[in-house]
Amino acid sequence: MTRLIALNRAVLVLNQNYEPLNVCNFRRAIVLLLKGKAETLENGRGEIRTASSFFELPSVIRLGHMVKRPMLPPKLSRREVFIRDQYLCQYCRKQSKELTLDHVIPRRLGGTHTWDNVASACVPCNLRKAGRTPAQARMKLLTVPKAPPSKRYRDLGFYLEVRVEWRKFVPA
Numbered sequence: 001m002t003r004l005i006a007l008n009r010a011v012l013v014l015n016q017n018y019e020p021l022n023v024c025n026f027r028r029a030i031v032l033l034l035k036g037k038a039e040t041l042e043n044g045r046g047e048i049r050t051a052s053s054f055f056e057l058p059s060v061i062r063l064g065h066m067v068k069r070p071m072l073p074p075k076l077s078r079r080e081v082f083i084r085d086q087y088l089c090q091y092c093r094k095q096s097k098e099l100t101l102d103h104v105i106p107r108r109l110g111g112t113h114t115w116d117n118v119a120s121a122c123v124p125c126n127l128r129k130a131g132r133t134p135a136q137a138r139m140k141l142l143t144v145p146k147a148p149p150s151k152r153y154r155d156l157g158f159y160l161e162v163r164v165e166w167r168k169f170v171p172a
């Protein structure tokens with residue numbers, strides 16, 4: 001999804017297993033429908049008439065075949081961790097612009113540099129926790145760290161503001 005398609009003409013394309021794949025314009029969607037490669041799941045964006053035919057404009061279509069595209073989480077980086085944690089320290093819940101990346105189980109204790117072992121921490125919390133586990137430091141994590149959803153879902157946010165009929169197809 002590199003370019004944004006005019007909001008009213010955008011069609012959400014689902015994979016055969018109902019996972020969101022991408023957004024296309026309605027012309028592309030109608031070609032897929034006419035070729036029998038997709039089915040309409042949601043209408044409701046008006047209609048088009050040509051000399052010989054009439055189409056309801058699709059809003060959500062589903063491919064009849066499976067497109068293999070793994071749903072990868074974003075690459076692990078400080079920035080992506082802060083975005084995932086909404087720039088909140090995961091220990092004291094304060095929003096901060098000076099966050100640090102905390103390894104929940106410290107690396108020297110065998111903790112990994114993976115999505116389920118990293119959390120945003122403000123400087124005071126990081127200093128307090130030092131090289132200890134949350135249990136040792138008696139500090140509680142706000143949420144259990146895990147990999148965030150694929151960027152593909154994040155990119156859909158722009159449309160979901162307006163296209164409410166898409167929301168039920170897109171994991172939160």
Ligand SMILES: [Zn+2]
Pocket residue numbers: 089090091092093094121122123124125126
């Ligand atoms: Zn904090």
